[in-house]
Amino acid sequence: MIRYMILQNVLHRPLRTFITAIAVAVEVTLVIMVVGLTTGLLQDYAKRTEGIGADVMVQPPSSSLFMNFGGAPMPVSIADKLQRLDYVQAVSPVLISLNSVAALENIFGIDPESFRAVSGGFVFYSGHELQGPNDILVDDIYAKGKNVKVGQTLHILAHDFHVAGIVEHGKSARLFVLLSTLQEMTGAHDKASIFLIKCDRSNHAAAVAEEAKQLLPGYEVRQPKDLMALMTSSNVPYLGTFINVMISIAVIVGFLVTFLSMYTTVIERTREIGVLKSLGASKSYIVRIILSETTLLCLVGSVAGVGLSFALRAIIHNLHPSLPIQITYAWTVRAGLIAIAGGLLGSCYPAWIASRKDPVEALAYE
Amino acid sequence: MANATRIFPSSEVLTLARERALEPILKTENLWKVYRSGKLEVAALRGVNMEVFPGEFVSIMGPSGCGKSTMLHVIGGLAQATRGRVLLDGNDLTTMTDAARTLLRRHKVGFVFQKFNLLPTLDAYHNIALAQHIHGNGFDPHRFEVVANLLGLSGRLTHKPSELSGGEQQRVALARAIVSEPKIVLADEPTGNLDTKSSEAVLDLLRQLNKDLGQTIVMITHNPDAAAYGNRVLHMRDGQVVDGSTVH
Numbered sequence: 001m002i003r004y005m006i007l008q009n010v011l012h013r014p015l016r017t018f019i020t021a022i023a024v025a026v027e028v029t030l031v032i033m034v035v036g037l038t039t040g041l042l043q044d045y046a047k048r049t050e051g052i053g054a055d056v057m058v059q060p061p062s063s064s065l066f067m068n069f070g071g072a073p074m075p076v077s078i079a080d081k082l083q084r085l086d087y088v089q090a091v092s093p094v095l096i097s098l099n100s101v102a103a104l105e106n107i108f109g110i111d112p113e114s115f116r117a118v119s120g121g122f123v124f125y126s127g128h129e130l131q132g133p134n135d136i137l138v139d140d141i142y143a144k145g146k147n148v149k150v151g152q153t154l155h156i157l158a159h160d161f162h163v164a165g166i167v168e169h170g171k172s173a174r175l176f177v178l179l180s181t182l183q184e185m186t187g188a189h190d191k192a193s194i195f196l197i198k199c200d201r202s203n204h205a206a207a208v209a210e211e212a213k214q215l216l217p218g219y220e221v222r223q224p225k226d227l228m229a230l231m232t233s234s235n236v237p238y239l240g241t242f243i244n245v246m247i248s249i250a251v252i253v254g255f256l257v258t259f260l261s262m263y264t265t266v267i268e269r270t271r272e273i274g275v276l277k278s279l280g281a282s283k284s285y286i287v288r289i290i291l292s293e294t295t296l297l298c299l300v301g302s303v304a305g306v307g308l309s310f311a312l313r314a315i316i317h318n319l320h321p322s323l324p325i326q327i328t329y330a331w332t333v334r335a336g337l338i339a340i341a342g343g344l345l346g347s348c349y350p351a352w353i354a355s356r357k358d359p360v361e362a363l364a365y366e
Numbered sequence: 367m368a369n370a371t372r373i374f375p376s377s378e379v380l381t382l383a384r385e386r387a388l389e390p391i392l393k394t395e396n397l398w399k400v401y402r403s404g405k406l407e408v409a410a411l412r413g414v415n416m417e418v419f420p421g422e423f424v425s426i427m428g429p430s431g432c433g434k435s436t437m438l439h440v441i442g443g444l445a446q447a448t449r450g451r452v453l454l455d456g457n458d459l460t461t462m463t464d465a466a467r468t469l470l471r472r473h474k475v476g477f478v479f480q481k482f483n484l485l486p487t488l489d490a491y492h493n494i495a496l497a498q499h500i501h502g503n504g505f506d507p508h509r510f511e512v513v514a515n516l517l518g519l520s521g522r523l524t525h526k527p528s529e530l531s532g533g534e535q536q537r538v539a540l541a542r543a544i545v546s547e548p549k550i551v552l553a554d555e556p557t558g559n560l561d562t563k564s565s566e567a568v569l570d571l572l573r574q575l576n577k578d579l580g581q582t583i584v585m586i587t588h589n590p591d592a593a594a595y596g597n598r599v600l601h602m603r604d605g606q607v608v609d610g611s612t613v614h
Contacts, residue, residue: 001492001495001496001499001505002499004488004492005485005487005488005492005496008487008488008492009487011487012486012487271483272485272486274483275483275484275485276500277444277468277471278442278444278471278477278479278483279471279472279477279496279497279500279542280468280469280470280471280472280473280475280500280501281468281472281500282465282468282469283465283468285500358445359444359445360439360444360445363444363479363483
């Protein structure tokens with residue numbers, strides 16, 4: 001009976017229902033998208049770094065998990081020292097530069113031969129290897145997003161590059177140029193940002209990492225396979241705070257909208273509340289009606305929000321293929337629960353007001 | 367309406383009523399209700415003494431502002447008395463908490479209002495069933511059917527209040543009031559919003575409920591013709607029951 005009554009109330013005021021549900025949907029979408037985008041970027045970064053194929057990475061002391069924030073302070077000659085370590089099959093120095101025009105993209109300056117030895121080489125969709133100093137390779141996602149074709153000119157870092165080939169994505173960066181070219185462009189002669197090491201057998205990675213640490217005390221030595229676990233919001237400074245702030249804003253929006261909606265409903269239905277009281281409905285019965293109605297609105301909004309998030313992800317993926325958004329089951333449920341909690345919090349006061357209404361005054365309400 | 371009425375002194379009426387049952391179902395003793403607004407005090411009830419016995423149909427008449435509705439609210443447990451006592455089926459409403467009066471309304475009182483007060487979002491069926499649901503003993507299809515048939519609502523149960531005439535809406539309200547078998551039905555100007563024909567139909571139903579089911583009814587009205595449907599009429603003036611009894 002109570003469920004039927006709530007359903008009829010919700011259907012009786014379609015505009016109010018629609019607006020409240022949409023507000024909750026936006027709240028849920030905001031949570032899912034913020035978390036999905038940050039998680040997606042982190043996980044995509046980790047996956048792409050792992051996808052290079054290196055077993056060990058050496059970075060300068062105190063460098064970030066993010067390779068592009070490390071600068072280029074290491075002499076390339078370190079590669080020779082690393083090459084002499086036990087179990088090391090190949091070492092490839094990489095210079096990393098950040099292209100911040102129109103997008104944030106890493107550009108890898110690579111030595112094609114050693115990079116091939118470490119990574120197993122590129123899978124070419126079209127074109128050929130880096131040959132001339134102005135050649136550039138782009139991955140398929142970048143090519144699709146920017147509509148890049150082999151042979152065309154790309155203006156990056158105030159330099160005109162000739163697109164030599166389009167390669168399969170998954171080797172960390174989306175743009176690759178010759179190491180010497182990038183060193184020249186950035187003034188980092190004989191310098192590298194990172195050394196990628198390939199071991200003769202992958203189960204020697206830990207031993208090689210230990211050797212590298214002893215050889216280069218203070219340097220950051222990491223195994224790419226550990227990156228997935230390290231790439232969480234808690235390991236990235238302020239990211240957790242950012243996510244919490246965004247979720248809080250979403251909850252406040254949901255709280256205010258639900259509060260306003262249910263408060264208006266209670267005022268509108270004053271006489272009906274009086275009737276329920278005259279029939280002997282208790283305060284808890286009336287509170288239950290208001291809170292159940294809120295829960296229903298929030299559930300509808302949450303489902304719509306999840307749908308909206310998937311739709312938005314599809315649109316963003318279409319417009320910006322390189323922007324990964326990871327929507328997880330756990331976070332869709334969590335976002336729905338957050339919305340319901342915010343909504344219930346927002347409807348507590350209206351429910352309390354409704355339960356305390358004087359039945360005689362309520363029945364006289366026009 | 368009500369041509370065949372006889373006037374008795376009130377003592378004779380009470381004697382007749384007492385013959386049917388020893389204990390009144392409703393009794394007020396020196397009942398006061400004072401409204402306060404700042405320093406201003408307005409006494410709506412000024413020491414009302416009355417008794418209603420099981421199976422009676424009592425009409426309460428009086429001019430506007432004499433305290434009729436206030437009395438109905440107080441004896442129905444919707445409002446708290448300022449002084450005096452209200453005994454409903456042996457329960458003293460004046461000493462009860464708000465929650466206890468809510469329980470008492472749920473189990474012992476059925477209200478019928480002038481403006482019908484049906485829930486606009488529910489159809490007639492659910493408006494009536496709602497009372498059973500709040501009552502808490504679950505839906506009783508047999509009782510529901512008896513009441514719906516008695517009030518001639520069987521063909522109108524799927525209609526919402528906005529799709530029903532005034533008379534039909536009041537019949538639904540009446541059904542809602544009696545479906546949970548209350549000890550007493552309190553009707554506040556039940557024909558105040560109805561045309562003559564619908565008024566007669568509703569009053570006939572009230573009388574039928576009283577006669578056939580033995581339903582105790584207290585009805586407030588300012589219409590003497592409507593009041594005559596009751597088997598006793600109480601007159602109120604200035605917050606007091608002053609006199610008068612009519613018995614069929």
